[in-house]
Amino acid sequence: MKKQTIAIDTPYVRPDAYGSLAVPIYNNVAFEFDDAAEMADAFCNRIKAPDYARVENPTVTNLEQRVRLLTNAAHVTAFNSGMAAISNTLLAVASQGKNIVTSHHLFGNTLALISNTLLRFGVKPRLRDLTDLQAVEDAIDEHTCCVFLEIVTNPQLEVADLHAIAEIAHQKGVPLIVDSTVIPFTETHLRELGVDVEVVSSTKYLSGGGTSLGGLVIDYGTFPLINQRIKYELLFNLGAYMTSQAAYLQTLGLETLDVRYQRQAANALQLAEGLRELGMIQNVNYIGLKDNPYYQLAQRQFGKTAGAMLTIDLASKDACFRFLNRLRLIHRATNLFDNRTLAIHPASTIFGLFPEHQLEKMNVRQTTIRLSVGLEAVEDLLEDLQQALEDDL
Known part of the structure; x- marks a missing residue:
């Protein structure tokens, strides 16, 4: 199906009990199970079923499913803001003694996260001109956990060569993570350029009328540990999952995006x-x-x-x-x-x-x-x- 059709007509993971055409807002916290075995399977991710709304909610799952099909991603996880999507993704790859190769040309809070907050935990920023491919190659070493950039920088409007940077990063076993907020994922094919993970502030184009905060991590599965840590560690331990109300509004926005x-x-x-x-x-x-x-x-x-x-x-x-x-x-x-x-x-x-x-x-x-x-x-x-x-x- 074409992207407009996928955005509107992606079926629910589980059929709605009342056949609602618009995705319902599951404004609740807990979900009941038929028996103890089903409950155990849901909590241990052996079956696809919501267990607790801090880590999975049917309204949010529906949004994630639509975005996954639109992008042909391996995994999509929705967060409560774009900054939450960025921070959880970087925390999935970073640890003490690692470094992040990135640019001075970042949105202010993103730069502060990398240069200040993560630095306090022993993760060092390596700020380079990412339009200089030799500078990118020279900055990556055995302690580099990722190359991170905005596909169009805000507000400088700088564009780096994603395919060339991806080749350099992958030769050294390093993922390329990009903030793709400025051009919608419905327009781009960043996976084909070698991007491993996209982070998106869905507050922007998706919500449309500035109705709701949200963020998305679109993971193409090329570095499986990233999704493993996001799904089974960070969602549980940091509690930054998208709310059902935001997911409902952003699903409506996705349909007209x-x-x-x-x-x-x-x-x-x-x-x-x-x-x-x-x-x-x-x-x-x-x-x-x-x-x-x-x-x-x-x-x-x-x-x-x-x-x-x-x-x-x-x-x-x-x-x-x-x-x-x-x-x-x-x-x-x-x-x-x-x-x-x-x-x-x-x-x-x-x-x-x-x-x-x-x-x-x-x-x-x-x-x-x-x-x-x-x-x-x-x-x-x-x-x-x-x-x-x-x-x-």
Whole structure:
């Protein structure tokens, strides 16, 4: 079946007692068994049956099953946020004395997790330019537990060569783990590029209208120990499983993901092209623009669409603040890939607690505004952006 059909018509693992077409919200904690033997089999994973909602819930299982079929993954595990998906995945591979080869160009909390939190437990970050393949190869040694990167960095919009990095990592027996939030997994075939595990903030495209927090670990089974530890250690011991309410909302979002994403990506491209006509903007960064330095690589890796995030640069931080304050339609808010278009100044918010010298290493500029493009009419968005800029002419 095609992806749109799978997203909508994947059957339940077990038939619903009342034949509900929409997946029910199993808003309960415990599940009854027919006898002691069945209970023991469920708790020891000899049969597929929910035992306790902290580690398995039918509503969440349905979402995991749909994503697994859409991605042809070996395993999918849903968590209560994108950061939970990242942290549980890294904890599945990391241990004291190991190192993670990654980039300065990461989302702020992800960088803080690797550079601060995990470092306190003896896991060292190796921050490199991942567009430099020799630097990647030189950084990996016998203590490297994974290479981790964002397929499109936020907010720098940098794209690394996933296939080349995967070949280097696999030659040394190391998994390639990527955060693929910026381009939906319905659009990409990252397994074919050598990616071993994808982590996704399903808070973004899946939830659609910013309805719910969630994260997904999409595991292609090439390093079996990762799923083993997630399923039989971390889910039990850390308690970060997705809630049934979030799974219900994100299942509804998954059913309309493809049509929403196609509109958002088309809007983002049209908006990026239109913003270039406004002279007061110093730079427009979007990987879907043909003269973008990552355009060819992004097209090869992700297909024809380029996501719904772009950035613009203005003359100064003060100009960015004035611009944000004058917006009338576009919302001043964090999050990505809501149905609504959102604008934020990353340097003073998401990265606001980082010192200036670290912002320079991360290429997070005081002049940058990040736009998450929604489903509105592009003409209305451009009109709002133009009027917010006019006073600085």
